[in-house]
Amino acid sequence: MSRSLLFVMLVAVVLVAVACAPPPAPAPAPAQPEQPAAAEQPPAAPEVQPASEIVLYNWSEYIDPEIYTQFKELTGIDVLEDNFSSNEEMLAKLQGGASGYALIVPSDYTVAIMIEEGMLHKLDHDNIPNLVNLSERFRNVPYDPGNVYCVPYQWGTTGIGYDSAVIDAPTSWAAIFEPDPNTPWYGRTTMLDDPRESFAAALTYLGYDINTTDEKQLQEAKEVLIRAKPGLSGYDSDTFEDLVASGENVMAHGWNGDFLVAQEDNENVAYVVPEEGGVVWVDNICIPATATPEQKLAAEMFINYLLEPEVGAQLSEYNYYASPNAAAEEILGEEFLGDPTIYPPPEVLEKLQYIEPVGEMESLYQRLWDEVKSS
Ligand code: N2P
Numbered sequence: 283m284s285r286s287l288l289f290v291m292l293v294a295v296v297l298v299a300v301a302c303a304p305p306p307a308p309a310p311a312p313a314q315p316e317q318p319a320a321a322e323q324p325p326a327a328p329e330v331q332p333a334s335e336i337v338l339y340n341w342s343e344y345i346d347p348e349i350y351t352q353f354k355e356l357t358g359i360d361v362l363e364d365n366f367s368s369n370e371e372m373l374a375k376l377q378g379g380a381s382g383y384a385l386i387v388p389s390d391y392t393v394a395i396m397i398e399e400g401m402l403h404k405l406d407h408d409n410i411p412n413l414v415n416l417s418e419r420f421r422n423v424p425y426d427p428g429n430v431y432c433v434p435y436q437w438g439t440t441g442i443g444y445d446s447a448v449i450d451a452p453t454s455w456a457a458i459f460e461p462d463p464n465t466p467w468y469g470r471t472t473m474l475d476d477p478r479e480s481f482a483a484a485l486t487y488l489g490y491d492i493n494t495t496d497e498k499q500l501q502e503a504k505e506v507l508i509r510a511k512p513g514l515s516g517y518d519s520d521t522f523e524d525l526v527a528s529g530e531n532v533m534a535h536g537w538n539g540d541f542l543v544a545q546e547d548n549e550n551v552a553y554v555v556p557e558e559g560g561v562v563w564v565d566n567i568c569i570p571a572t573a574t575p576e577q578k579l580a581a582e583m584f585i586n587y588l589l590e591p592e593v594g595a596q597l598s599e600y601n602y603y604a605s606p607n608a609a610a611e612e613i614l615g616e617e618f619l620g621d622p623t624i625y626p627p628p629e630v631l632e633k634l635q636y637i638e639p640v641g642e643m644e645s646l647y648q649r650l651w652d653e654v655k656s657s
Pocket of ligand 1: 341342343344389537540563565
């Protein structure tokens with residue numbers, strides 16, 4: 283048994299022991315007069331007990347629900363789940379005062395924003411001994427060096443999923459931005475309901491930096507997004523892959539792992555990063571600053587559990603995203619690690635860019651996105 287699993291079990295045993303212990307007998311009357319020295323001792327800090335129930339605020343279909351059952355068996359702690367569809371939705375909800383979440387899963391650039399705004403708790407690494415399982419490059423990510431606030435959860439790419447029984451692999455973002463109205467599948471495409479992702483696609487198509495702060499370039503990207511609208515059936519970040527698998531749509535702007543999950547329902551679902559490039563992202567599990575000490579301890583125990591080699595492998599096998607956990611990768615094996623849709627080969631990796639925080643300009647992206655959607 284790994285030392286870290288032992289750690290989680292020990293905490294669980296202590297919890298059960300505390301819960302089952304008989305109430306302490308009343309203290310016997312002191313036979314001796316009290317020692318004056320004893321009165322000078324500072325009172326011991328009360329031990330924090332983990333909350334018995336926590337809520338994880340996550341992207342949809344991003345975790346094997348079995349993991350909750352296993353964690354409950356081990357620790358007695360219930361993990362409930364609520365979902366968001368974009369970083370901006372999650373951020374707005376927390377900024378609007380939503381509390382009660384013990385865990386959230388922001389992407390890289392959003393972690394940077396949340397650290398800057400003081401919205402995250404620092405992690406107590408003593409409660410997360412499994413951090414040693416992370417791959418070296420995920421222990422020092424630029425937006426959170428040393429995993430002070432967050433632990434990388436999964437990573438992946440953004441490109442185009444399609445029904446290979448109906449169309450050839452789209453080689454360019456033109457498939458979405460300049461669709462041929464004369465094809466029978468015109469209008470059967472979705473784009474992500476996500477300001478930074480959708481602008482990243484349009485900016486990449488135009489050959490611009492996806493983190494541009496040049497208003498003229500952003501206006502141009504907005505025009506591209508608006509012109510594409512008649513060829514779309516909608517904006518969708520939660521069911522885009524299912525709509526391709528069911529045959530309702532033939533193409534969707536979306537995330538690699540979701541299309542691989544949909545392949546289980548329809549083997550013709552495929553995924554490609556267009557030749558102009560796409561987005562690469564790292565999602566992270568973090569604790570919002572509003573979490574109580576009890577919720578925070580339970581949340582750290584859950585993060586530590588996710589970092590178990592077997593659990594990390596279980597997570598990736600469920601959602602088909604790449605793992606930041608080197609110990610989990612050893613279990614995942616060659617076929618998984620060699621899948622070019624999950625682990626992009628160097629020639630694809632070099633065409634990918636990270637979304638970065640753009641400071642004050644974040645609100646311009648949001649305003650232009652609102653204009654795209656309402657046009
Ligand atoms: C999983 C969504 C992946 C999150 N359904 C993209 N950051």
